[in-house]
Amino acid sequence: MTEPPSARRGRPRSEAARRKVLEAARELLAERGLAGLTMEGIAARARVGKPTIYRQWPNAQAVAMDAFLEAEDGAPHVSGHAPALSALRRQLHGIAAVFSSPAGRSTAAMIAAAQNDSELAKVFRNRFILRGRETGRALLRQAMSEGAVRPDADLEVALDLIYAPLFFRLLIGHGPLDRGFTDALLDMALVGVRAER
Amino acid sequence: MTEPPSARRGRPRSEAARRKVLEAARELLAERGLAGLTMEGIAARARVGKPTIYRQWPNAQAVAMDAFLEAEDGAPHVSGHAPALSALRRQLHGIAAVFSSPAGRSTAAMIAAAQNDSELAKVFRNRFILRGRETGRALLRQAMSEGAVRPDADLEVALDLIYAPLFFRLLIGHGPLDRGFTDALLDMALVGVRAER
Amino acid sequence: MTEPPSARRGRPRSEAARRKVLEAARELLAERGLAGLTMEGIAARARVGKPTIYRQWPNAQAVAMDAFLEAEDGAPHVSGHAPALSALRRQLHGIAAVFSSPAGRSTAAMIAAAQNDSELAKVFRNRFILRGRETGRALLRQAMSEGAVRPDADLEVALDLIYAPLFFRLLIGHGPLDRGFTDALLDMALVGVRAER
Amino acid sequence: MTEPPSARRGRPRSEAARRKVLEAARELLAERGLAGLTMEGIAARARVGKPTIYRQWPNAQAVAMDAFLEAEDGAPHVSGHAPALSALRRQLHGIAAVFSSPAGRSTAAMIAAAQNDSELAKVFRNRFILRGRETGRALLRQAMSEGAVRPDADLEVALDLIYAPLFFRLLIGHGPLDRGFTDALLDMALVGVRAER
DNA sequence: CGGTAAACGAGACGGTACGTCGTGTCTTTGA
DNA sequence: TCAAAGACACGACGTACCGTCTCGTTTACCG
Numbered sequence: 053m054t055e056p057p058s059a060r061r062g063r064p065r066s067e068a069a070r071r072k073v074l075e076a077a078r079e080l081l082a083e084r085g086l087a088g089l090t091m092e093g094i095a096a097r098a099r100v101g102k103p104t105i106y107r108q109w110p111n112a113q114a115v116a117m118d119a120f121l122e123a124e125d126g127a128p129h130v131s132g133h134a135p136a137l138s139a140l141r142r143q144l145h146g147i148a149a150v151f152s153s154p155a156g157r158s159t160a161a162m163i164a165a166a167q168n169d170s171e172l173a174k175v176f177r178n179r180f181i182l183r184g185r186e187t188g189r190a191l192l193r194q195a196m197s198e199g200a201v202r203p204d205a206d207l208e209v210a211l212d213l214i215y216a217p218l219f220f221r222l223l224i225g226h227g228p229l230d231r232g233f234t235d236a237l238l239d240m241a242l243v244g245v246r247a248e249r
Numbered sequence: 250m251t252e253p254p255s256a257r258r259g260r261p262r263s264e265a266a267r268r269k270v271l272e273a274a275r276e277l278l279a280e281r282g283l284a285g286l287t288m289e290g291i292a293a294r295a296r297v298g299k300p301t302i303y304r305q306w307p308n309a310q311a312v313a314m315d316a317f318l319e320a321e322d323g324a325p326h327v328s329g330h331a332p333a334l335s336a337l338r339r340q341l342h343g344i345a346a347v348f349s350s351p352a353g354r355s356t357a358a359m360i361a362a363a364q365n366d367s368e369l370a371k372v373f374r375n376r377f378i379l380r381g382r383e384t385g386r387a388l389l390r391q392a393m394s395e396g397a398v399r400p401d402a403d404l405e406v407a408l409d410l411i412y413a414p415l416f417f418r419l420l421i422g423h424g425p426l427d428r429g430f431t432d433a434l435l436d437m438a439l440v441g442v443r444a445e446r
Numbered sequence: 447m448t449e450p451p452s453a454r455r456g457r458p459r460s461e462a463a464r465r466k467v468l469e470a471a472r473e474l475l476a477e478r479g480l481a482g483l484t485m486e487g488i489a490a491r492a493r494v495g496k497p498t499i500y501r502q503w504p505n506a507q508a509v510a511m512d513a514f515l516e517a518e519d520g521a522p523h524v525s526g527h528a529p530a531l532s533a534l535r536r537q538l539h540g541i542a543a544v545f546s547s548p549a550g551r552s553t554a555a556m557i558a559a560a561q562n563d564s565e566l567a568k569v570f571r572n573r574f575i576l577r578g579r580e581t582g583r584a585l586l587r588q589a590m591s592e593g594a595v596r597p598d599a600d601l602e603v604a605l606d607l608i609y610a611p612l613f614f615r616l617l618i619g620h621g622p623l624d625r626g627f628t629d630a631l632l633d634m635a636l637v638g639v640r641a642e643r
Numbered sequence: 644m645t646e647p648p649s650a651r652r653g654r655p656r657s658e659a660a661r662r663k664v665l666e667a668a669r670e671l672l673a674e675r676g677l678a679g680l681t682m683e684g685i686a687a688r689a690r691v692g693k694p695t696i697y698r699q700w701p702n703a704q705a706v707a708m709d710a711f712l713e714a715e716d717g718a719p720h721v722s723g724h725a726p727a728l729s730a731l732r733r734q735l736h737g738i739a740a741v742f743s744s745p746a747g748r749s750t751a752a753m754i755a756a757a758q759n760d761s762e763l764a765k766v767f768r769n770r771f772i773l774r775g776r777e778t779g780r781a782l783l784r785q786a787m788s789e790g791a792v793r794p795d796a797d798l799e800v801a802l803d804l805i806y807a808p809l810f811f812r813l814l815i816g817h818g819p820l821d822r823g824f825t826d827a828l829l830d831m832a833l834v835g836v837r838a839e840r
Numbered sequence: 841c842g843g844t845a846a847a848c849g850a851g852a853c854g855g856t857a858c859g860t861c862g863t864g865t866c867t868t869t870g871a
Numbered sequence: 872t873c874a875a876a877g878a879c880a881c882g883a884c885g886t887a888c889c890g891t892c893t894c895g896t897t898t899a900c901c902g
Binding site: 479480481551554555557558559560561562567570571575576579586593594595596597599600602603604606607608609610611613614615617618619620621627630631634635636637638639640641 | 676677678748751752754755756757758759764767768772773776783790791792793794796797799800801803804805806807808810811812814815816817818824827828831832833834835836837838
Binding site: 085086087157160161163164165166167168173176177181182185192199200201202203205206208209210212213214215216217219220221223224225226227233236237240241242243244245246247 | 282283284354357358360361362363364365370373374378379382389396397398399400402403405406407409410411412413414416417418420421422423424430433434437438439440441442443444
């Protein structure tokens with residue numbers, strides 16, 4: 053049983069409050085960025101007391117992370133019955149598009165936030181990165197069974213090879229994050245850099 | 250002439266103060282991390298007035314960036330007359346080693362700091378990332394002329410393919426950053442993921 | 447009604463904090479004088495946050511004024527059933543004694559502070575000067591009814607004639623502020639400077 | 644001998660700088676009051692280096708005092724061959740007029756400044772108060788010889804009786820400082836408060 | 841008349857205090 | 872009995888001045 057023995061007494065926690073907080077956090081993140089996000093600001097915007105927020109999140113970045121992940125969960129995921137490599141390419145195009153949009157800044161901000169807080173890092177890794185890698189891993193495995201990927205390839209390394217450059221350009225901003233780059237990246241990951249023998 | 254005609258007037262800035270500030274920043278960064286780095290802390294540790302710091306840097310993260318880059322400039326660089334691919338492998342091993350050490354946390358912290366400050370991002374990109382890429386680009390070019398790399402390879406994409414996964418693992422921490430990974434990564438980047446025809 | 451319908455919400459202001467602040471201010475005033483009184487010093491001594499002080503007072507001099515006035519309110523006041531002129535003389539002796547003691551420096555400091563801040567000036571005038579004048583005015587009125595003071599005398603002018611020289615000597619320090627001066631002053635105020643006809 | 648044997652060597656102090664500083668101080672005093680007067684502000688306004696000011700004055704209030712006294716010395720003094728009491732009355736009218744003008748605020752500010760600095764107090768007393776009292780004392784002495792003032796009157800007390808109320812009203816602001824008050828004050832000081840026998 | 845010592849302007853220095861903001865905790869009233 | 876409001880102790884922020892210290896540049900005197 054998860055129910056407390058005496059039912060729960062007093063005023064129950066407001067689900068509405070949780071929603072208001074996350075909504076306010078999303079707005080403030082969009083308006084002022086992660087650095088401009090404060091507990092006071094969230095409380096004021098959400099018309100909620102600060103202790104109500106502290107009861108559920110330890111700090112403003114944790115609220116931001118929740119808001120980010122909740123928005124992310126609602127995003128559409130690739131699926132279908134196309135050849136795996138086509139699906140993979142489409143997925144990469146999607147990621148590049150998101151990373152080039154304002155949402156990309158949020159992703160970068162979350163990665164940045166995770167550098168100072170191991171708990172946040174764990175949550176971000178599990179609910180954002182690993183979830184995405186699972187999709188990618190499934191696609192690669194399917195491509196392998198279709199004979200399009202070498203059967204001895206180490207998928208974990210392959211996943212880094214394919215996805216990391218997108219994150220790298222997002223975070224460093226040293227080059228474009230467009231279709232051209234994405235295609236060139238995938239092609240090169242497939243055939244390798246080495247000269248033909 | 251863009252030179253001011255009468256040179257600069259007034260008491261010149263103290264090089265000693267600059268050194269004390271950066272030294273203090275380095276110590277505090279090592280002790281407490283970027284989040285625990287404050288202008289007041291730096292000033293107190295360096296025995297320097299706060300305005301002296303603000304005269305040269307706009308905020309604590311900018312001090313940290315300067316301290317980081319100055320330390321980085323002193324680091325040894327790869328060189329030698331070995332075959333280019335061997336040199337590249339050695340360089341990647343070195344990067345992986347640094348990223349696995351406490352210095353790696355600093356690098357991650359700088360990338361995080363750059364996400365909130367475009368000026369910082371520019372400095373970091375130019376003085377850290379691009380400098381490293383230049384080395385890598387030279388190696389790849391040499392490998393190309395040695396016939397070890399396909400002559401039509403897009404070096405910019407190849408650089409991302411090879412370096413990005415190291416940064417990705419540093420920032421996300423989803424897998425090891427050891428010799429095994431580095432070797433597997435370079436090998437896969439060279440031969441590609443695609444199944445043999 | 448100008449009353450808010452739901453009284454005031456939130457945590458009420460702490461009376462303990464107010465007391466601690468005024469007590470600390472009094473100590474620091476005694477130790478270092480008005481010029482050495484700072485908001486930071488008060489906050490540290492009172493173990494109170496600076497915003498707690500700023501919530502109630504706009505600056506250190508306002509705190510000092512409150513501390514001064516609160517101490518003053520506790521001081522004994524002249525009273526009794528003696529002839530009014532005797533009571534007046536006793537009151538003047540008391541003032542001269544206070545002005546010659548360290549408390550006199552505080553009074554002078556408050557007058558000085560009031561010169562730069564009209565709000566402070568108003569409070570000081572109403573709660574210190576006018577209160578004292580009321581006592582004096584009552585005494586003079588009583589003396590008038592006793593036939594000891596001319597019935598057509600302008601009491602406001604008479605009050606200045608009698609009290610101002612004490613303040614003047616306090617502030618300028620050009621002469622003693624003792625019983626001899628006080629008596630001579632009152633006598634001369636009573637009989638006037640003019641030669642007999 | 645305390646005199647240096649070879650007179651003073653090097654570049655002599657600039658009289659122009661002294662004038663510029665005092666002029667700037669006067670302007671800033673008029674614009675922003677004593678509280679808003681800073682060494683930096685004076686230096687900037689006078690186009691003079693800060694050390695040039697510190698070489699001649701210990702702090703901003705000392706500059707202000709010098710500026711005030713220098714302006715005061717230039718003011719016209721009462722004189723003439725009228726009956727002493729008429730001259731005295733005219734002098735009091737003049738003081739009341741000055742005290743009611745912006746220049747009065749400066750006088751009040753100087754008295755305030757003198758409360759925190761005994762050196763300043765001494766200078767102000769000697770060069771402003773005592774000088775004025777000398778004039779008053781001379782007038783009273785003359786009135787005495789004319790038979791208009793009692794020959795046994797203590798002039799020091801009489802001076803306080805007559806002048807102090809003007810300063811008092813200047814500093815406290817509890818009543819008007821006009822001709823009416825001045826006349827009533829002098830009349831009452833002459834005939835006294837006491838009822839006729 | 842050429843050195844030289846001191847004052848000059850400018851402005852950076854190590855500091856202190858300012859007044860504000862945000863933190864995370866607490867204590868009220870109101871629902 | 873929990874939520875909102877908001878005060879609390881704390882501490883960092885970035886700024887303004889303080890009074891002192893170099894700088895390179897005049898400027899008058901003295902040898």
